[in-house]
Amino acid sequence: MDFELIEEHRMLKDLVRRFVDDELMPLEARVLERDAGGEGIYLTKEEMDLIDAKSKELGLWGLDAPEDVGGVDLPAVAMIGVNEEMGRTITPYTLPPDSPNLRMLQVAVNDRQREAYLAPYVRGETISAIGISEPGAGADPAGMITRAVRDGDDWIINGRKIWTSRAAAADFTILMAVTDKEKGARGGMSAFLVDKGTPGFNILRKIPMIGGATTYEIALEDCRVPGWKLLGEEGNGFAPMQVRLSTRRLEMASWCIGIAQRALDMICEFAPQRVTFGKPLSERQSIQWWVADAAMKIHACRLMVYDCAWKLDQGQSVRSEISMCKVYATEMAWEVVDNAMQTFGAMGMTKEMPLHLMASVVRNMRIYDGPSEVHRWVIARNLLGTRA
Numbered sequence: 001m002d003f004e005l006i007e008e009h010r011m012l013k014d015l016v017r018r019f020v021d022d023e024l025m026p027l028e029a030r031v032l033e034r035d036a037g038g039e040g041i042y043l044t045k046e047e048m049d050l051i052d053a054k055s056k057e058l059g060l061w062g063l064d065a066p067e068d069v070g071g072v073d074l075p076a077v078a079m080i081g082v083n084e085e086m087g088r089t090i091t092p093y094t095l096p097p098d099s100p101n102l103r104m105l106q107v108a109v110n111d112r113q114r115e116a117y118l119a120p121y122v123r124g125e126t127i128s129a130i131g132i133s134e135p136g137a138g139a140d141p142a143g144m145i146t147r148a149v150r151d152g153d154d155w156i157i158n159g160r161k162i163w164t165s166r167a168a169a170a171d172f173t174i175l176m177a178v179t180d181k182e183k184g185a186r187g188g189m190s191a192f193l194v195d196k197g198t199p200g201f202n203i204l205r206k207i208p209m210i211g212g213a214t215t216y217e218i219a220l221e222d223c224r225v226p227g228w229k230l231l232g233e234e235g236n237g238f239a240p241m242q243v244r245l246s247t248r249r250l251e252m253a254s255w256c257i258g259i260a261q262r263a264l265d266m267i268c269e270f271a272p273q274r275v276t277f278g279k280p281l282s283e284r285q286s287i288q289w290w291v292a293d294a295a296m297k298i299h300a301c302r303l304m305v306y307d308c309a310w311k312l313d314q315g316q317s318v319r320s321e322i323s324m325c326k327v328y329a330t331e332m333a334w335e336v337v338d339n340a341m342q343t344f345g346a347m348g349m350t351k352e353m354p355l356h357l358m359a360s361v362v363r364n365m366r367i368y369d370g371p372s373e374v375h376r377w378v379i380a381r382n383l384l385g386t387r388a
Contacts, residue, residue, distance in 0.1 A: 003306065005081055009074070013081035015058060017088075023054050024091040028354055031091055034212075036351040041092050041212030051093055052124070061096050065122040066106060069114065076309035080254045084302075087258025090357040096124035099251060101174060104130070104244035108191065108232035117172065117193060129170035131161035131218060132241065141176075141185040141238065146220060148177035148190060153227040155192060157200070157220045163368065167203055167216035171196050175220070176241060179234055191237035193229040200224065211360025245369055249322050250312070252365045253305045253329035257298060259358050260333040263340035264294045266355070271343060281343065290339040297332045304328060320382045323375035330366045337362060 005013065027047060035041055043051065055061065064079050065071025074082075079099065086095065105118045105128075120126045137143035146159025157177050167173060173194045180188030194201055200223030207215045232240050268291060271282035281287045308321040337359045341348035348355050366372055380386075 003303065005077065009078040009081060012063075012074075012078060013085060016060065016082050016085040019055060019058060019060065020085050020089050023051055024089040024093055027051075027091045028089065032351060032354065032357070035357065040208075040214065041090075041357070043092060048093075052096070055093075055095055056124070061124055062122045063095065064099055065097065065102055066118075069119040069122045071122050075313040076250065077306060077313060080250070080305055080309045083251050083254035084258040084261075087255030088262045090354045090361070097121045098128065100244045100248040101128045101130055103247045104174060104191075104240045105231070107243050108240040110228075112228060113193065113231065126171040127166060127169050129164055129166045129173040130244065131164045131167070131173050131175045133161065133163045135160055135162050135217075141189065141241075144176065144178055144185070144189065146175075146177045147181070148179050148192060148225075151224070155225045155227065155230065157192065157194075157223040157225060159220050161218040161220070163207070163215045164218055165213075165215050167218055168206070173201070173218075174231060174244075176237055183235065185238050187235045189237045189241075190234050191231040191240060192225050193231050194223065194225055195229075198223060198225070209364060211357050211364060213360075213364060246312075246318070246322050248369050249326040250305065250308060252369065253301070253308075253325040256329035256333035256362060256365065257302050257305065259362060260294065260298050260301070260336040263333075263337045263355070263358060264291065264298065267291055267294070267340050267343050287343060290336075290343065294336045294339065297336070301325075301329050301332050320379050323370075323378045326370065327372045327375045327379075330362055331372065333362045334359070334366065 004010075027043065030047075031041055031043070059072075062069075062071035063074045063082060064076075065073065067073045082095070086093075102118075102121065105113075105121065109118050117126075121128060131146075132141070134144055134146060137145070146157065146161065148155045148157045150156075157175065159177065161175070164173070173196075175192045175194045177190060177192060178184065178188055179190040182188065200221045202219045202221060204217045204219050207217060209215055231237070267287070271287050271291075272280050274281045276284075304321075305325050308318050308325050311318050311321060337355060341355050341359065344353065344355065347353060350356075370378075
């Protein structure tokens with residue numbers, strides 16, 4: 001196996017790196033100031049417009065979107081490099097469109113939905129959200145109780161969703177619901193496209209998360225959805241949802257490589273300068289071991305993630321590999337960032353540095369899209385042959 005990116009993908013990775021360094025890193029001071037003032041983590045409309053214009057000018061939109069709707073259709077290995085670079089900054093910016101929801105739409109839309117939803121999404125004209133988790137159900141899709149029942153040509157949806165990111169801003173939400181209670185997650189779960197402002201789609205509350213992030217709780221009360229907005233086939237929503245989740249998990253692993261690499265770079269820059277008890281920190285064995293361990297684990301994680309992406313591009317099943325990447329990358333990045341905070345001492349605890357937000361981002365990732373415990377369970381039962 002060749003572990004080098006082809007020249008085209010390496011040039012793209014370098015381009016994204018320069019974009020992060022030149023356009024996103026300079027905004028970090030403002031982001032940190034807003035967070036310290038209790039305003040949350042965000043970019044102003046003016047800042048977002050400028051960044052959107054620059055990233056579009058550089059050709060960074062629709063990188064993994066289908067060519068027939070204006071995308072570049074890059075393989076998974078190329079997107080690892082892109083997301084590794086994007087992970088290095090705490091400035092909250094996603095290159096349009098958001099890959100996980102894009103991939104789910106891509107595998108499930110019909111011709112009408114492709115024109116009405118997928119194409120505008122690839123062009124960056126719309127924002128999407130996805131409603132999967134429910135109060136009390138957590139990471140177990142079998143516990144889903146939100147129901148969709150037929151009413152003529154339409155569907156009527158009732159239930160609750162929680163931990164839904166971007167719900168307030170989204171032009172449409174991909175909503176998961178049970179359409180056959182007896183079959184449940186195995187043949188009885190469907191996906192629907194619910195537009196912003198649809199009667200019965202009610203945002204109950206905004207939920208503040210650590211690191212300045214926010215999610216939302218949604219109530220669906222006799223929410224009527226036209227029949228043509230059933231995404232994919234009735235009862236077969238689980239497989240497209242898994243495509244979406246797998247895309248996000250691999251994306252998170254890539255971000256973690258970037259986060260950990262930045263934290264390691266910060267240690268290596270700071271440790272020779274900081275003198276304690278007559279010696280630079282770089283001469284302390286504990287710091288040296290943190291640096292060595294971080295370098296080894298980042299290297300191992302990078303190889304693991306590229307291997308998984310390569311297999312995905314070859315059409316191989318990577319269910320276990322994606323779980324391995326998700327667990328290893330998030331826990332590796334958490335350790336490296338924590339050691340960086342320890343190296344910087346009291347300065348590492350301030351909100352004037354990005355370390356606390358890096359730590360919060362990683363801590364969130366250890367929970368959402370499947371906590372580490374669930375992924376360890378998936379890996380183990382696949383190896384032990386105990387999967388039902």
